[in-house]
Amino acid sequence: MQILALDFDGVISDSAPESWLVTLRTYAALRPATEVVARRDASEALSAAEIRADAGYRRFVEMMPLGNRAEDFAVALGLVLADRDAEDQSSFDQAYVDAGADFLASFHERFYETRAHFRENDPARWRSLLGPYPAFIDILRRRAADVQLAIATAKDRESVLQLIADYGIGDLFEARALLDKTAGRSKRAHLALLQERFGVPFGEIVFVDDKVNHLDDVAGLGVQGVLAAWGYNGVREQRLARDLGHRVCGLEDFEPALFG
Ligand SMILES: [Mg+2]
Structure with missing residues:
Protein backbone atom coordinates (compact mmCIF):
# COMPACT_ATOMS: atom_id res chain seq x y z
CA MET A 1 0.00 0.00 0.00
CA LEU A 129 -21.33 19.30 15.58
CA LEU A 130 -18.59 17.93 13.32
CA GLY A 131 -16.32 16.04 15.67
CA PRO A 132 -13.75 13.44 14.61
CA TYR A 133 -13.57 9.72 15.35
CA PRO A 134 -10.76 10.14 17.92
CA ALA A 135 -9.43 6.58 17.68
CA PHE A 136 -9.07 6.94 13.92
CA ILE A 137 -7.27 10.26 14.30
CA ASP A 138 -4.78 8.49 16.59
CA ILE A 139 -4.17 5.80 13.95
CA LEU A 140 -3.53 8.44 11.27
CA ARG A 141 -1.00 10.24 13.46
CA ARG A 142 0.78 6.98 14.29
CA ARG A 143 0.94 5.82 10.66
CA ALA A 144 1.41 9.05 8.73
CA ALA A 145 5.09 8.31 8.10
CA ASP A 146 4.34 4.83 6.69
CA VAL A 147 2.01 5.80 3.85
CA GLN A 148 0.91 8.72 1.69
CA LEU A 149 -2.39 9.89 3.17
CA ALA A 150 -5.12 11.37 0.97
CA ILE A 151 -8.73 12.50 1.27
CA ALA A 152 -11.41 11.88 -1.37
CA THR A 153 -14.60 13.66 -0.41
CA ALA A 154 -17.72 15.32 -1.82
CA LYS A 155 -17.32 18.05 0.83
CA ASP A 156 -15.98 21.50 -0.05
CA ARG A 157 -12.29 22.15 0.47
CA GLU A 158 -12.64 25.04 2.93
CA SER A 159 -14.74 22.93 5.32
CA VAL A 160 -12.32 20.01 5.14
CA LEU A 161 -9.33 22.28 5.80
CA GLN A 162 -11.01 23.85 8.83
CA LEU A 163 -12.03 20.50 10.27
CA ILE A 164 -8.72 18.66 9.80
CA ALA A 165 -7.03 21.62 11.49
CA ASP A 166 -9.52 21.30 14.38
CA TYR A 167 -8.77 17.58 14.60
CA GLY A 168 -5.02 18.25 14.77
CA ILE A 169 -4.22 16.43 11.51
CA GLY A 170 -3.99 19.34 9.08
CA ASP A 171 -0.26 18.73 8.68
CA LEU A 172 -0.75 15.13 7.51
CA PHE A 173 -2.32 15.97 4.15
CA GLU A 174 -0.46 17.63 1.29
CA ALA A 175 -2.58 20.04 -0.79
CA ARG A 176 -2.41 17.75 -3.84
CA ALA A 177 -3.63 14.82 -1.72
CA LEU A 178 -6.83 16.60 -0.78
CA LEU A 179 -9.48 15.84 -3.39
CA ASP A 180 -12.69 17.74 -2.68
CA LYS A 181 -16.01 18.04 -4.47
CA THR A 182 -14.39 19.92 -7.36
CA ALA A 183 -12.40 16.77 -8.23
CA GLY A 184 -15.49 15.21 -9.77
CA ARG A 185 -18.87 13.72 -9.02
CA SER A 186 -17.74 10.18 -8.26
CA LYS A 187 -15.17 8.53 -6.03
CA ARG A 188 -13.90 6.89 -9.17
CA ALA A 189 -13.05 10.32 -10.59
CA HIS A 190 -11.34 11.27 -7.32
CA LEU A 191 -9.15 8.18 -7.30
CA ALA A 192 -8.30 8.45 -10.99
CA LEU A 193 -7.05 11.97 -10.32
CA LEU A 194 -5.11 10.82 -7.27
CA GLN A 195 -3.45 8.06 -9.30
CA GLU A 196 -2.50 10.60 -11.97
CA ARG A 197 -1.08 13.10 -9.48
CA PHE A 198 1.08 10.60 -7.62
CA GLY A 199 1.85 8.16 -10.44
CA VAL A 200 1.11 5.20 -8.17
CA PRO A 201 -0.56 2.04 -9.56
CA PHE A 202 -4.22 1.64 -8.58
CA GLY A 203 -3.33 -1.67 -6.94
CA GLU A 204 -1.14 0.25 -4.47
CA ILE A 205 -4.03 2.47 -3.38
CA VAL A 206 -6.33 1.50 -0.51
CA PHE A 207 -9.57 3.44 -0.27
CA VAL A 208 -11.60 3.61 2.95
CA ASP A 209 -15.26 4.65 2.76
CA ASP A 210 -18.35 3.99 4.87
CA LYS A 211 -20.58 3.43 1.82
CA VAL A 212 -20.56 0.13 -0.03
CA ASN A 213 -21.53 1.66 -3.39
CA HIS A 214 -18.50 3.96 -3.26
CA LEU A 215 -16.23 0.93 -2.83
CA ASP A 216 -17.96 -0.77 -5.77
CA ASP A 217 -17.41 2.37 -7.81
CA VAL A 218 -13.62 2.22 -7.42
CA ALA A 219 -13.19 -1.58 -7.42
CA GLY A 220 -13.18 -1.59 -11.23
CA LEU A 221 -10.02 0.52 -11.18
CA GLY A 222 -8.21 -2.13 -9.17
CA VAL A 223 -8.23 -0.08 -5.96
CA GLN A 224 -8.60 -2.11 -2.77
CA GLY A 225 -11.67 -1.02 -0.81
CA VAL A 226 -12.18 -1.09 2.93
CA LEU A 227 -15.58 -0.47 4.49
CA ALA A 228 -15.23 1.66 7.63
CA ALA A 229 -17.54 -0.17 10.02
CA TRP A 230 -17.36 2.75 12.48
CA GLY A 231 -19.13 5.02 9.97
CA TYR A 232 -22.68 5.25 8.73
CA ASN A 233 -23.46 1.65 7.90
CA GLY A 234 -24.82 -1.34 9.75
CA VAL A 235 -24.71 -5.12 9.83
CA ARG A 236 -26.68 -5.34 6.56
CA GLU A 237 -24.16 -3.17 4.66
CA GLN A 238 -21.17 -4.89 6.25
CA ARG A 239 -22.47 -8.28 5.11
CA LEU A 240 -23.11 -6.92 1.62
CA ALA A 241 -19.60 -5.46 1.46
CA ARG A 242 -18.04 -8.83 2.36
CA ASP A 243 -20.23 -10.60 -0.20
CA LEU A 244 -18.95 -8.17 -2.83
CA GLY A 245 -15.34 -8.88 -1.91
CA HIS A 246 -14.52 -5.75 0.08
CA ARG A 247 -12.67 -5.78 3.35
CA VAL A 248 -14.61 -4.59 6.41
CA CYS A 249 -12.67 -3.07 9.31
CA GLY A 250 -13.61 -1.60 12.66
CA LEU A 251 -11.49 0.85 14.61
CA GLU A 252 -10.01 -2.00 16.64
CA ASP A 253 -8.74 -4.06 13.70
CA PHE A 254 -8.03 -1.39 11.06
CA GLU A 255 -4.40 -0.82 11.98
CA PRO A 256 -3.27 -4.47 12.20
CA ALA A 257 -5.23 -5.33 9.04
CA LEU A 258 -3.62 -2.58 6.96
CA PHE A 259 -0.21 -2.12 8.53
CA GLY A 260 0.48 -5.60 9.90
MG1 LIG B 1 -18.91 8.82 3.99
Missing part, protein backbone atom coordinates in the same frame (compact mmCIF):
# COMPACT_ATOMS: atom_id res chain seq x y z
CA GLN A 2 1.53 3.32 -1.08
CA ILE A 3 -1.52 5.56 -0.72
CA LEU A 4 -4.23 5.40 1.91
CA ALA A 5 -7.16 7.43 0.55
CA LEU A 6 -9.94 8.32 2.96
CA ASP A 7 -13.51 9.39 2.59
CA PHE A 8 -14.23 12.21 5.04
CA ASP A 9 -17.77 12.04 6.46
CA GLY A 10 -18.27 8.77 8.30
CA VAL A 11 -14.54 7.88 8.20
CA ILE A 12 -12.59 10.83 9.65
CA SER A 13 -15.51 13.00 10.73
CA ASP A 14 -18.53 11.92 12.75
CA SER A 15 -20.58 14.45 10.81
CA ALA A 16 -24.14 13.20 11.21
CA PRO A 17 -25.16 15.52 14.10
CA GLU A 18 -24.54 18.48 11.76
CA SER A 19 -26.49 16.77 8.97
CA TRP A 20 -29.35 16.15 11.39
CA LEU A 21 -29.57 19.78 12.46
CA VAL A 22 -29.24 21.13 8.90
CA THR A 23 -31.93 18.65 7.81
CA LEU A 24 -34.26 19.79 10.61
CA ARG A 25 -33.70 23.46 9.75
CA THR A 26 -34.25 22.92 6.05
CA TYR A 27 -37.30 20.72 6.47
CA ALA A 28 -38.88 23.10 9.01
CA ALA A 29 -38.34 26.05 6.66
CA LEU A 30 -40.07 24.24 3.81
CA ARG A 31 -42.82 22.54 5.82
CA PRO A 32 -43.32 24.50 9.04
CA ALA A 33 -45.70 21.96 10.59
CA THR A 34 -45.62 21.91 14.38
CA GLU A 35 -43.78 18.68 14.94
CA VAL A 36 -40.72 19.37 12.82
CA VAL A 37 -40.40 22.88 14.26
CA ALA A 38 -40.57 21.49 17.81
CA ARG A 39 -37.93 18.88 16.97
CA ARG A 40 -35.71 21.48 15.37
CA ASP A 41 -36.02 23.80 18.35
CA ALA A 42 -35.25 20.96 20.76
CA SER A 43 -32.14 19.99 18.79
CA GLU A 44 -30.91 23.58 18.54
CA ALA A 45 -30.24 23.47 22.29
CA LEU A 46 -28.34 20.16 22.27
CA SER A 47 -24.62 19.42 22.11
CA ALA A 48 -23.31 16.88 19.59
CA ALA A 49 -23.18 14.24 22.35
CA GLU A 50 -26.78 14.97 23.33
CA ILE A 51 -27.90 14.79 19.70
CA ARG A 52 -26.19 11.38 19.40
CA ALA A 53 -28.27 10.15 22.33
CA ASP A 54 -31.58 11.30 20.79
CA ALA A 55 -33.84 8.44 19.65
CA GLY A 56 -35.04 10.28 16.53
CA TYR A 57 -31.46 11.03 15.52
CA ARG A 58 -30.53 7.38 15.96
CA ARG A 59 -33.31 6.27 13.63
CA PHE A 60 -32.19 8.92 11.13
CA VAL A 61 -28.60 7.61 11.23
CA GLU A 62 -29.79 4.01 10.81
CA MET A 63 -31.48 5.06 7.57
CA MET A 64 -28.46 6.95 6.23
CA PRO A 65 -27.00 3.93 4.36
CA LEU A 66 -30.21 3.76 2.32
CA GLY A 67 -29.63 7.19 0.76
CA ASN A 68 -26.90 9.01 -1.13
CA ARG A 69 -27.88 12.62 -1.59
CA ALA A 70 -29.04 15.54 0.55
CA GLU A 71 -32.72 14.96 -0.28
CA ASP A 72 -32.45 11.45 1.16
CA PHE A 73 -32.01 13.14 4.54
CA ALA A 74 -35.49 14.63 4.04
CA VAL A 75 -36.90 11.19 3.31
CA ALA A 76 -35.28 9.77 6.46
CA LEU A 77 -36.50 12.69 8.59
CA GLY A 78 -40.01 12.32 7.10
CA LEU A 79 -40.05 8.70 8.26
CA VAL A 80 -38.82 9.68 11.74
CA LEU A 81 -41.54 12.34 11.98
CA ALA A 82 -44.15 9.76 10.93
CA ASP A 83 -42.75 7.37 13.55
CA ARG A 84 -41.84 4.90 10.85
CA ASP A 85 -38.69 2.99 9.97
CA ALA A 86 -37.52 1.88 6.53
CA GLU A 87 -37.02 -1.87 6.82
CA ASP A 88 -35.10 -2.11 3.57
CA GLN A 89 -34.09 -0.26 0.42
CA SER A 90 -37.42 -0.76 -1.33
CA SER A 91 -39.43 0.73 1.54
CA PHE A 92 -37.03 3.68 1.67
CA ASP A 93 -37.34 4.12 -2.11
CA GLN A 94 -41.13 4.07 -1.78
CA ALA A 95 -40.93 6.78 0.91
CA TYR A 96 -38.75 8.78 -1.50
CA VAL A 97 -41.42 8.56 -4.21
CA ASP A 98 -44.15 9.42 -1.69
CA ALA A 99 -42.24 12.53 -0.56
CA GLY A 100 -42.73 14.07 -4.00
CA ALA A 101 -40.16 15.22 -6.55
CA ASP A 102 -40.91 18.93 -6.13
CA PHE A 103 -40.43 18.86 -2.37
CA LEU A 104 -37.20 16.86 -2.68
CA ALA A 105 -35.79 19.18 -5.35
CA SER A 106 -36.54 22.20 -3.15
CA PHE A 107 -35.01 20.42 -0.18
CA HIS A 108 -31.80 19.65 -2.06
CA GLU A 109 -31.27 23.28 -3.01
CA ARG A 110 -32.27 24.67 0.37
CA PHE A 111 -30.17 22.14 2.29
CA TYR A 112 -26.89 23.43 0.86
CA GLU A 113 -27.92 27.05 1.38
CA THR A 114 -28.83 26.26 4.98
CA ARG A 115 -25.50 24.50 5.58
CA ALA A 116 -23.48 27.36 4.06
CA HIS A 117 -25.40 29.90 6.13
CA PHE A 118 -24.79 27.85 9.29
CA ARG A 119 -21.06 27.50 8.62
CA GLU A 120 -20.61 31.19 7.85
CA ASN A 121 -22.79 32.66 10.59
CA ASP A 122 -22.26 30.33 13.51
CA PRO A 123 -18.89 28.66 12.87
CA ALA A 124 -18.22 27.62 16.47
CA ARG A 125 -21.54 25.79 16.76
CA TRP A 126 -21.15 24.33 13.27
CA ARG A 127 -17.71 22.93 14.09
CA SER A 128 -18.91 21.59 17.43
Whole structure:
Protein backbone atom coordinates (compact mmCIF):
# COMPACT_ATOMS: atom_id res chain seq x y z
CA MET A 1 0.00 0.00 0.00
CA GLN A 2 1.53 3.32 -1.08
CA ILE A 3 -1.52 5.56 -0.72
CA LEU A 4 -4.23 5.40 1.91
CA ALA A 5 -7.16 7.43 0.55
CA LEU A 6 -9.94 8.32 2.96
CA ASP A 7 -13.51 9.39 2.59
CA PHE A 8 -14.23 12.21 5.04
CA ASP A 9 -17.77 12.04 6.46
CA GLY A 10 -18.27 8.77 8.30
CA VAL A 11 -14.54 7.88 8.20
CA ILE A 12 -12.59 10.83 9.65
CA SER A 13 -15.51 13.00 10.73
CA ASP A 14 -18.53 11.92 12.75
CA SER A 15 -20.58 14.45 10.81
CA ALA A 16 -24.14 13.20 11.21
CA PRO A 17 -25.16 15.52 14.10
CA GLU A 18 -24.54 18.48 11.76
CA SER A 19 -26.49 16.77 8.97
CA TRP A 20 -29.35 16.15 11.39
CA LEU A 21 -29.57 19.78 12.46
CA VAL A 22 -29.24 21.13 8.90
CA THR A 23 -31.93 18.65 7.81
CA LEU A 24 -34.26 19.79 10.61
CA ARG A 25 -33.70 23.46 9.75
CA THR A 26 -34.25 22.92 6.05
CA TYR A 27 -37.30 20.72 6.47
CA ALA A 28 -38.88 23.10 9.01
CA ALA A 29 -38.34 26.05 6.66
CA LEU A 30 -40.07 24.24 3.81
CA ARG A 31 -42.82 22.54 5.82
CA PRO A 32 -43.32 24.50 9.04
CA ALA A 33 -45.70 21.96 10.59
CA THR A 34 -45.62 21.91 14.38
CA GLU A 35 -43.78 18.68 14.94
CA VAL A 36 -40.72 19.37 12.82
CA VAL A 37 -40.40 22.88 14.26
CA ALA A 38 -40.57 21.49 17.81
CA ARG A 39 -37.93 18.88 16.97
CA ARG A 40 -35.71 21.48 15.37
CA ASP A 41 -36.02 23.80 18.35
CA ALA A 42 -35.25 20.96 20.76
CA SER A 43 -32.14 19.99 18.79
CA GLU A 44 -30.91 23.58 18.54
CA ALA A 45 -30.24 23.47 22.29
CA LEU A 46 -28.34 20.16 22.27
CA SER A 47 -24.62 19.42 22.11
CA ALA A 48 -23.31 16.88 19.59
CA ALA A 49 -23.18 14.24 22.35
CA GLU A 50 -26.78 14.97 23.33
CA ILE A 51 -27.90 14.79 19.70
CA ARG A 52 -26.19 11.38 19.40
CA ALA A 53 -28.27 10.15 22.33
CA ASP A 54 -31.58 11.30 20.79
CA ALA A 55 -33.84 8.44 19.65
CA GLY A 56 -35.04 10.28 16.53
CA TYR A 57 -31.46 11.03 15.52
CA ARG A 58 -30.53 7.38 15.96
CA ARG A 59 -33.31 6.27 13.63
CA PHE A 60 -32.19 8.92 11.13
CA VAL A 61 -28.60 7.61 11.23
CA GLU A 62 -29.79 4.01 10.81
CA MET A 63 -31.48 5.06 7.57
CA MET A 64 -28.46 6.95 6.23
CA PRO A 65 -27.00 3.93 4.36
CA LEU A 66 -30.21 3.76 2.32
CA GLY A 67 -29.63 7.19 0.76
CA ASN A 68 -26.90 9.01 -1.13
CA ARG A 69 -27.88 12.62 -1.59
CA ALA A 70 -29.04 15.54 0.55
CA GLU A 71 -32.72 14.96 -0.28
CA ASP A 72 -32.45 11.45 1.16
CA PHE A 73 -32.01 13.14 4.54
CA ALA A 74 -35.49 14.63 4.04
CA VAL A 75 -36.90 11.19 3.31
CA ALA A 76 -35.28 9.77 6.46
CA LEU A 77 -36.50 12.69 8.59
CA GLY A 78 -40.01 12.32 7.10
CA LEU A 79 -40.05 8.70 8.26
CA VAL A 80 -38.82 9.68 11.74
CA LEU A 81 -41.54 12.34 11.98
CA ALA A 82 -44.15 9.76 10.93
CA ASP A 83 -42.75 7.37 13.55
CA ARG A 84 -41.84 4.90 10.85
CA ASP A 85 -38.69 2.99 9.97
CA ALA A 86 -37.52 1.88 6.53
CA GLU A 87 -37.02 -1.87 6.82
CA ASP A 88 -35.10 -2.11 3.57
CA GLN A 89 -34.09 -0.26 0.42
CA SER A 90 -37.42 -0.76 -1.33
CA SER A 91 -39.43 0.73 1.54
CA PHE A 92 -37.03 3.68 1.67
CA ASP A 93 -37.34 4.12 -2.11
CA GLN A 94 -41.13 4.07 -1.78
CA ALA A 95 -40.93 6.78 0.91
CA TYR A 96 -38.75 8.78 -1.50
CA VAL A 97 -41.42 8.56 -4.21
CA ASP A 98 -44.15 9.42 -1.69
CA ALA A 99 -42.24 12.53 -0.56
CA GLY A 100 -42.73 14.07 -4.00
CA ALA A 101 -40.16 15.22 -6.55
CA ASP A 102 -40.91 18.93 -6.13
CA PHE A 103 -40.43 18.86 -2.37
CA LEU A 104 -37.20 16.86 -2.68
CA ALA A 105 -35.79 19.18 -5.35
CA SER A 106 -36.54 22.20 -3.15
CA PHE A 107 -35.01 20.42 -0.18
CA HIS A 108 -31.80 19.65 -2.06
CA GLU A 109 -31.27 23.28 -3.01
CA ARG A 110 -32.27 24.67 0.37
CA PHE A 111 -30.17 22.14 2.29
CA TYR A 112 -26.89 23.43 0.86
CA GLU A 113 -27.92 27.05 1.38
CA THR A 114 -28.83 26.26 4.98
CA ARG A 115 -25.50 24.50 5.58
CA ALA A 116 -23.48 27.36 4.06
CA HIS A 117 -25.40 29.90 6.13
CA PHE A 118 -24.79 27.85 9.29
CA ARG A 119 -21.06 27.50 8.62
CA GLU A 120 -20.61 31.19 7.85
CA ASN A 121 -22.79 32.66 10.59
CA ASP A 122 -22.26 30.33 13.51
CA PRO A 123 -18.89 28.66 12.87
CA ALA A 124 -18.22 27.62 16.47
CA ARG A 125 -21.54 25.79 16.76
CA TRP A 126 -21.15 24.33 13.27
CA ARG A 127 -17.71 22.93 14.09
CA SER A 128 -18.91 21.59 17.43
CA LEU A 129 -21.33 19.30 15.58
CA LEU A 130 -18.59 17.93 13.32
CA GLY A 131 -16.32 16.04 15.67
CA PRO A 132 -13.75 13.44 14.61
CA TYR A 133 -13.57 9.72 15.35
CA PRO A 134 -10.76 10.14 17.92
CA ALA A 135 -9.43 6.58 17.68
CA PHE A 136 -9.07 6.94 13.92
CA ILE A 137 -7.27 10.26 14.30
CA ASP A 138 -4.78 8.49 16.59
CA ILE A 139 -4.17 5.80 13.95
CA LEU A 140 -3.53 8.44 11.27
CA ARG A 141 -1.00 10.24 13.46
CA ARG A 142 0.78 6.98 14.29
CA ARG A 143 0.94 5.82 10.66
CA ALA A 144 1.41 9.05 8.73
CA ALA A 145 5.09 8.31 8.10
CA ASP A 146 4.34 4.83 6.69
CA VAL A 147 2.01 5.80 3.85
CA GLN A 148 0.91 8.72 1.69
CA LEU A 149 -2.39 9.89 3.17
CA ALA A 150 -5.12 11.37 0.97
CA ILE A 151 -8.73 12.50 1.27
CA ALA A 152 -11.41 11.88 -1.37
CA THR A 153 -14.60 13.66 -0.41
CA ALA A 154 -17.72 15.32 -1.82
CA LYS A 155 -17.32 18.05 0.83
CA ASP A 156 -15.98 21.50 -0.05
CA ARG A 157 -12.29 22.15 0.47
CA GLU A 158 -12.64 25.04 2.93
CA SER A 159 -14.74 22.93 5.32
CA VAL A 160 -12.32 20.01 5.14
CA LEU A 161 -9.33 22.28 5.80
CA GLN A 162 -11.01 23.85 8.83
CA LEU A 163 -12.03 20.50 10.27
CA ILE A 164 -8.72 18.66 9.80
CA ALA A 165 -7.03 21.62 11.49
CA ASP A 166 -9.52 21.30 14.38
CA TYR A 167 -8.77 17.58 14.60
CA GLY A 168 -5.02 18.25 14.77
CA ILE A 169 -4.22 16.43 11.51
CA GLY A 170 -3.99 19.34 9.08
CA ASP A 171 -0.26 18.73 8.68
CA LEU A 172 -0.75 15.13 7.51
CA PHE A 173 -2.32 15.97 4.15
CA GLU A 174 -0.46 17.63 1.29
CA ALA A 175 -2.58 20.04 -0.79
CA ARG A 176 -2.41 17.75 -3.84
CA ALA A 177 -3.63 14.82 -1.72
CA LEU A 178 -6.83 16.60 -0.78
CA LEU A 179 -9.48 15.84 -3.39
CA ASP A 180 -12.69 17.74 -2.68
CA LYS A 181 -16.01 18.04 -4.47
CA THR A 182 -14.39 19.92 -7.36
CA ALA A 183 -12.40 16.77 -8.23
CA GLY A 184 -15.49 15.21 -9.77
CA ARG A 185 -18.87 13.72 -9.02
CA SER A 186 -17.74 10.18 -8.26
CA LYS A 187 -15.17 8.53 -6.03
CA ARG A 188 -13.90 6.89 -9.17
CA ALA A 189 -13.05 10.32 -10.59
CA HIS A 190 -11.34 11.27 -7.32
CA LEU A 191 -9.15 8.18 -7.30
CA ALA A 192 -8.30 8.45 -10.99
CA LEU A 193 -7.05 11.97 -10.32
CA LEU A 194 -5.11 10.82 -7.27
CA GLN A 195 -3.45 8.06 -9.30
CA GLU A 196 -2.50 10.60 -11.97
CA ARG A 197 -1.08 13.10 -9.48
CA PHE A 198 1.08 10.60 -7.62
CA GLY A 199 1.85 8.16 -10.44
CA VAL A 200 1.11 5.20 -8.17
CA PRO A 201 -0.56 2.04 -9.56
CA PHE A 202 -4.22 1.64 -8.58
CA GLY A 203 -3.33 -1.67 -6.94
CA GLU A 204 -1.14 0.25 -4.47
CA ILE A 205 -4.03 2.47 -3.38
CA VAL A 206 -6.33 1.50 -0.51
CA PHE A 207 -9.57 3.44 -0.27
CA VAL A 208 -11.60 3.61 2.95
CA ASP A 209 -15.26 4.65 2.76
CA ASP A 210 -18.35 3.99 4.87
CA LYS A 211 -20.58 3.43 1.82
CA VAL A 212 -20.56 0.13 -0.03
CA ASN A 213 -21.53 1.66 -3.39
CA HIS A 214 -18.50 3.96 -3.26
CA LEU A 215 -16.23 0.93 -2.83
CA ASP A 216 -17.96 -0.77 -5.77
CA ASP A 217 -17.41 2.37 -7.81
CA VAL A 218 -13.62 2.22 -7.42
CA ALA A 219 -13.19 -1.58 -7.42
CA GLY A 220 -13.18 -1.59 -11.23
CA LEU A 221 -10.02 0.52 -11.18
CA GLY A 222 -8.21 -2.13 -9.17
CA VAL A 223 -8.23 -0.08 -5.96
CA GLN A 224 -8.60 -2.11 -2.77
CA GLY A 225 -11.67 -1.02 -0.81
CA VAL A 226 -12.18 -1.09 2.93
CA LEU A 227 -15.58 -0.47 4.49
CA ALA A 228 -15.23 1.66 7.63
CA ALA A 229 -17.54 -0.17 10.02
CA TRP A 230 -17.36 2.75 12.48
CA GLY A 231 -19.13 5.02 9.97
CA TYR A 232 -22.68 5.25 8.73
CA ASN A 233 -23.46 1.65 7.90
CA GLY A 234 -24.82 -1.34 9.75
CA VAL A 235 -24.71 -5.12 9.83
CA ARG A 236 -26.68 -5.34 6.56
CA GLU A 237 -24.16 -3.17 4.66
CA GLN A 238 -21.17 -4.89 6.25
CA ARG A 239 -22.47 -8.28 5.11
CA LEU A 240 -23.11 -6.92 1.62
CA ALA A 241 -19.60 -5.46 1.46
CA ARG A 242 -18.04 -8.83 2.36
CA ASP A 243 -20.23 -10.60 -0.20
CA LEU A 244 -18.95 -8.17 -2.83
CA GLY A 245 -15.34 -8.88 -1.91
CA HIS A 246 -14.52 -5.75 0.08
CA ARG A 247 -12.67 -5.78 3.35
CA VAL A 248 -14.61 -4.59 6.41
CA CYS A 249 -12.67 -3.07 9.31
CA GLY A 250 -13.61 -1.60 12.66
CA LEU A 251 -11.49 0.85 14.61
CA GLU A 252 -10.01 -2.00 16.64
CA ASP A 253 -8.74 -4.06 13.70
CA PHE A 254 -8.03 -1.39 11.06
CA GLU A 255 -4.40 -0.82 11.98
CA PRO A 256 -3.27 -4.47 12.20
CA ALA A 257 -5.23 -5.33 9.04
CA LEU A 258 -3.62 -2.58 6.96
CA PHE A 259 -0.21 -2.12 8.53
CA GLY A 260 0.48 -5.60 9.90
MG1 LIG B 1 -18.91 8.82 3.99
